[in-house]
Amino acid sequence: MNPLGFGDPLRLGPYRLLGVLGEGGMGKVYLAAGADGSPAAVKVLRPELAHDQHLAQRFVREAHTAQAVRSRGVARVLDAQMEGGRPWIATEFLAGPTLDQAVARYGPLDEPTVRALAAALGETLRDIHAAGLIHRDVKPPNIVLTSDGPRVIDFGIARPEHGLTLTTTGQIPVTPGYGAPEQVLGRRVTGAADVFSLGAVLVYAATGRRAYEGAHVAAVQYAVVHEQPNLVGLPPALHQLIAPCLAREPELRPTPEQIAQAFVPDRRATRDVWRRGPLHQEVKRRETEIARQTKAAASTVVAGAAAPSRRRFLAAWGGGGALLLAGGGGTAWWLGGREEHTLPPAGDAPEAPLLDQAGAGIRPTPLWGPVDVAATGPLPPPVVLRDVVVFPDREGGLTALKVVDGSTKWKLPGLSKVARQIPLNLTEFAAADASGRLVVHDASTSAEGWSLPEAEAAFLLAAVPDTLYLLTTKGGLRAVDVATRTIRWTVPSTERVTDTRGPLAAAADDHLVLSGSDGTVTAYAKATGSRAWELRGQSTETLQPAIDDGTVYLGGRTLTAVALTTGKQQWSIAPSPQRSWGPPAVDADGVTATQGRAVRRYAKDGSSPDFWYADLNGDFPDPQPPVVQGDCLWTVESANGDSGVSGISIPEGKRVWTYERDNTGPWAMTAKANRVFLISKGKVAALPTF
Template sequence: MKPLESGDPIRLGPYRVLAVLGEGGMGKVYVGQDAEGRPAAVKVLHPHLAHDQNLTQRFVREAQMARAVTGGSVARVLDARTEGGRPWIASEFLTGPTLDDAVRDHGPLDEPTVRALATALAVALRDIHAAGLVHRDLKPANIVLTASGPRVIDFGIARPEHGLTLTTTGQVPVTPGYGAPEQVLGQRVGPPADIFSLGAVLVYAASGQRAYEGAHVAAVQYEVVHGAPRLDRVPPALQPLIGPCLAKDPAARPVPEQLTRAFDPPRGAERAWRGGPIAQEISTREHHLHRLTTLPGEPAGPRALSRRRLLTGVAIGGSVLAVGGGAAWWNRRADGPFDIPPAVATPKARVLDAKKGDYVLGEAPDPLWSVTSALAKDTPAPLPVRDVIIVGAAKGGIAARDVVDGSLRWSAPEAVAERRYLSLSDELVAAVDGSGVLLTFVASTGAPKWTAPAEAASLLAADDEAVYLITKDGRVRAVGRGDAKIRWTVRVDADLGTKAASRGLAAHGVLVIATADGGVVAVDASNGRTVWELRGQSAQGRAKLALSGRTLCVTGKRLSAVDLTGGRRLWAAKNPEPPDKSPVFWGPPTIHGKHVYASVLQFPLRYDLRDGKPSDWGYSGLLECDPPSPLVVQGGGFWSVAVNKTQGGVNVVDLSSQGRPSWVFRIIKNPDAYWLEADANRVFVLDGTTLSALPVF
């Protein structure tokens, strides 16, 4: 969500416009609020399209028709009008992640849940078709998973059954891979087109992959019209049910009533949305948005929103408002220890372009800034948090430096940097003092907030609910972020070490700990109960961890991927065979998009995150790096560190090519004390006690 800009409306009909949710080719979506405090997502045509009178009339008329859709499986269109020449559509808010987000973050749904999903969506299509409409854009991003079940959104611009595609010149009329063949070909579209889209949605939900894929849009559309869907990863029992939905001939596809009978979910399958990681995500969003339910007191302003009315996930047109990161619709009070101001905007650096003369090909540009003697010798890795970067201060404590110029923004001398620091939703920085008290500070300003007498030896991780730490007597403890109270304390069957020897990650209700003895332990974040463990992952201290969705990558003796919630190994990369038969050691993993990067035998390699297949990335043998080097992808480059006994440099390779480094920054003077972090088009280099920021291309 973004703040309003010049040119954005202040009010649309009964809705006060508060912020921007998203923008697409046809229009912009705003957060709106009526006089009773009820929120709505208000979609407005772009000004240049609003001048088309026919388009404007159709936009509003067809949205008004969509209000005739009844049933609890769709998002209701609340109102649609033309205000001052600009047409708008207001839709209700829904609670929960989109199906697209849920599968990406938590993996494919199991068979009973897919059956429940199919049944709910078939009912939604039945209701839409009964109103004389065709949705025409059913896709995972237009399906919201709520506690009461899946809900279909963005049918406010659905077409009447006899209508043609509403597009502007040059636009693709359907979402590639989800629109039916007749849509791709520009033919008349009826209810069977939605059934085709439903089939493609179910393939994605059941397998995590699209039914039709290609290197570009035209290739995907060709596969839709002429190719066969990819059903190989769909559970065998579901393949004969989904397959008919994807028939090329619209007449051969089933109708919604047939689908509800065919999928026949087992008893209790509808409760899938009220338990497990998806339900926990809904609950977490509710917890955070509850803090935003009161508007500032203004005599003429809308009254406070009740918790019942204000739903936690904002979804319209495939856009979801995630409030855990600190974005707020309105200002909050910030005078109490738990009144936390929203996270500030992240100032992005400019991306350099050789064609514009920003640098000379073959030569590395100068750093954006560099501050010597800025860090403590034993500082943990720098931690970028929006507009500041947190480090261990040279004179003790922790310090926040401005990401734009490296200047000192604030410091907390009472904090002990060696005990680590964490970002709490980019709003707060958590640290520990010499007595083991948990401290929190506003990230951008350093203003102190809540504290907790946690007896902490070091910090592990944090999620939206709690901060997780190791106590002085070697136990794991959770401290609630909403009340600073100890939630639970447990002793795990592993060596956690001393002096912050263990590291952790927390997501989707699971806390994962890389222990000091080379193992990995996962505990339930709600009670500390051990849910799975992996022994002997590393022979050289802690295993290294990286997370994307619920896929956890672990390096040490090998590179492997495991399911975060269950600990099941998904795949493992084949270890190379060193000529001298020495033990193999994998460096820290880095996940970027659909790939995971890790170095082995001094060579960085890239693997497909989904199945562990080696990439055709051609740098093996050309680019060497220090085995413990962190690997960073930022801008258009891949960054790593190569060192010898006395010095080193940062190598940067253009990801769009396959060759030797494009840039080499020969700035590493301390080959035993360096690190790389990256954010917002900057790469931060820790070199001994020097901190630098490098540009990206």
Template sequence: MDPLATGDPLRLGPYRLVGVLGAGGMGKVYLGRDAAGGTAAVKVLHPETAHDPHMAQRFVREAQAAQAVTSPGVARVLGAWTEGGRPWIATEFLAGPTLTEAVERHGPFDEAGVRALGAALARTLGDIHAAGLVHRDIKPSNIVLTSSGPRVIDFGIARPEHGLTLTTTGTNPVTPGYGAPEQVLGRRVGPPGDVFSLGAVLAFAATGRRAYDGTDVASIQYKVVHEEPDLAGLPAPLHALIAPCLAREPGHRPQPALVATAMAPPKGADRVWRRGPLAADIARREAAARELTMLAAAPTTTPGLSRRRLVTALVAGAATVAAAGGAGTWWYLRDGASAQQSLKADPPPPPQPWDAKPLTAGQYEEGRPPAELWGPVGTFPFAPAPLPVRDLVIAMTSDGLAAFSVRDGIPKWRVKSEQYGRFAGRSGIVATPFDGGRLVGLDATTGDERWSASVDADHVLAMDDEAVYFVNGAGSLHPSKITAFDFRSREIRWAVPHPDREPTHSDAALAVPARDRLVVYGRNGEVRALDTATGRTAWKLTQRPDGQDAVMPAVRDDMVYLGGKTLAAHRLDDGEKVWSLPSASFRVSPTLAGRASFQGWSGPTVDGSFLYALDSPVLHCLDRRTGKTVWTHRLDDRAYPPLTPPAVQGRTVWTVTGGSDSAALALDKQTGKPLWSYPWRGSVSPWLVGSGNRVFLSSNGSLTAMPVV
């Protein structure tokens, strides 16, 4: 949870707001406290969307739908206001993890756990349908596990059972892999659509994998409509119960009451949310929520506890609710405590089979670099940053694009037919051949070509779940553009002029997609935030002089952080500056070629409440909310290192030093104490990328995996 910011309301209806639980493109969710001391999650529309008739209608419909359902399996609505001003909905403040978090952190459920979960959710669906509604967005992230059982949340796209779909084919709101075939096709969605989603949810809970998966949204939706679900690994009894829910024809799916009866676990079987690590996780979160309520109720006249310090304490306490049982670093402020104690690091990600074991105190010697986990392996000297994808790391080599095992660096596949340029990816890879003219979708696991599109693509900038963003016309006689290619329609969504006059492969802009923005940092020093739906420039500003290298932006929540002549935090939606720090190193220094070179802040890296960035030769750790310094470390070599963002992994933060004795330096991320430096040689600026308790160092035609503590 974050503290209230300028422009946030202090009160909505009977609720005094004490912090921000989350934010999205539609609105914000606050933690509120009423006069009786009870807490609530208060959802409110953004001011700019409150006047949008479509958004307002959807918000009113959500409030009405949630209030219409009386069931122990849904988050109870405590109050709502939809008549004017800033509409809001107040619901129970549920402290448990979502089903997504539970499976990622504690693994798939056993058969009894899946049965208990399925029976409870089926009963809840029966209650929703009995109220004349269809939820239409049952998915793991909309199911919160509490000590009393699973609770269904978010009625944002729920509709009356006999209401007709208002959208056209392909535009219906649907979560890929969980929406029913009729929902994907834009047809009327009735109660059987929720049963299909339930089957997909239970398959995920039992295996940890989606029943319908793919490299992009379009391929997943195609599988939902035309192919059978992947239920490999399901025990035979569960397969017989879940498979009917995933029938393509709505009339072939069972009723929720039948599912609840068939799913009933054996008599005397414990509920999964009442035993084991998951139960302990839930108990810790709920205990933290109770303590949070007590803090919220504390009078602000208590000696040593000002209103500001109370809010800071609430922020720190809520981190325990949001994180996995307090896995993140957090403290309550008490007498004499410093403001830094409200900071928290990101909680450790859920463990994966391919993770490396962090080094313990006896496994490394301070001041001496530990042995490499593997490498170096050969790559292309001017390769872009390597890309970790699950148990593989993708890199460009002289032979083309290659995937190496993150465990041992053994090559798993190579694309030898063509050499690809810049690439991006998540579960799949999108790349461009060096001869241009195509976008190619590759299977991240095998390297096989899944699709291609004949477009004037020079190199890929970035991608999100809905589109890939690329540059066309770079280095040609034609004006270059930044273009969005829609995965679902396989068509160009929009194309806008490139901010750089003459972009090339080596001097390309850097971009990060987040929510409904694509933040582009050009070599001309200009930063633009483009609307991902239309390509319209939402805001722009200048961070560096023209002709200098672009600096990678960082985005977290509703903020974007930018290096350059200042290190600055701007609101993602409108670009409004929240804070900025001038660079002490921002000055002209001649290079060997006689050109003027500007340094300034490197690209920043976010870790929870912390922000790491290099203002040569000093590495800074700051509070990302205020820009205040937590610690600094001056590098030994005073030559200006490249603008590569630091990498955070485990308890370490890594940065690159410059000069003749260049190295990758590892420091304790909490104190800034140096642990060791690992030398790298060559003139090519290196990349540092962290994943799976490893830091991948890519430099001068080699890729090396280093351990962390």
């Protein structure tokens, strides 16, 4: 949970807001305390969307949809109102983990628990369908485990039975591997589609893997429509019960009521299974702690005490339910009596205007800079989020400059430049301090969202929305569960960190891909940390891998594409003699990499070998890949020559201009919002593109 920020309300109706649980394209969800101290989740439509009558009606319809379902298996709607021109919905707050979080942390469920899960969800789907609705998105993240059993959440796309499944641009998506064949094909659906999704959920719960898998989304959807599910590992009794749910033809699937009756006829056994084991203990800890927090908040108001500053609510609810102080190491409700520093306002930066190619060949004038403030020496690429660019400061810690004018927005002197900083989501970045404490900050305001003192973070590698990967101070490779703020797994690693140098990695879907110091590329499973595959001899040094749509692109002795899940080679291109490939850059239209004194661009399937070729002034590989922005590809001209950073026209494959031709670097480079950010010799500049 993150603290309330600027623009967040303190109260809506009878609910006092305590922190931000999450946000999406339409709104934010807050943890709130009711007048009686009961916890609630309050969902609020974004202010910029509230004036859109269609969206507002859709938002309110979600509340009415959920209210129509009379079932113990869903999160109850407590209230829904329009306040200050902004509609909001209050529902029960479910403190337990989602099914995917539980399986990732504790492993697959045993057979009695799977039976109880199936029976409870069957009853819930029966009640949803009895209200004339189809949920349409039954999947592990939409199932919350509580001390009373599983609850189904997210009625945002539930609609009456006569509606069609929408799958094209701008319409309702189908979750790959869980949507029924008729949903994938865009055909009319019935409640049987939810039964298919339930079958896929039960396979995942019992085995820890999906019934339908593939290297990319299209492959998964193809498997759903044309292939048999992978049911290996299911106990025979569960196999014969789950398999009918995954029938391709809707009429061959059982009804939710038949599922509820077939899986667990003994209702007492169903109740007892949710009241034992480590999973139950975690659920109870979460529920007890969140109830304590909301009751404390309600009693503070009743007693007439001064409301604590929203900026003092700088704690994060971890996997055990404790609110960790910003400094780490203890639990508390408020940071009472502590002086707070003034945080800058949050904001987003507009895109810079693109230049016309008529100016090709003329050295670009920076949009701003160079600003002499960054640390010197090799640096990781700066992080650009919202309205700031973040990088190591010369005097220690991290600094953020505004992307529009290069002025300083904030400084965080306590953070390590060696550990690196990486984006965690669209608004936050992760870093570490000298003690190894993992810290997550809002990029725009610098407010600390949450921390994990026991992370022992030495070097941050990569992140996906639910998982952050790092090297530990004790020589381990570690995965941190972002949702629960806990350590998911740690495995031994031979990689070491020197200054700001270390292994380079990329993450996507269910795997981390790590390029080690000796050039060996290894993929690790997100759920367990086990090695999925290994590619030795790819390079003689660590090179940044790139991942796109289920494919890993690698530089080194060859320019190679391999499948993310299996490591199977899809294509490979050898360089000219004694010239290796630099790390590749992948964009929507192609893959580009440097090779010797040239930069070459190919189609993403490895075809079109003469897509284009451009001459460079030096020998490669450079440690970092090119970056793409607008119709321009930016690349360091030489890792050891005498030329700076050049922009190359993607349509023509020709150099447009070169910035600081005599600067040998090293360079740190990234791009966003039609701006290219360059750091060299401690100076930061933002350049335009076309």
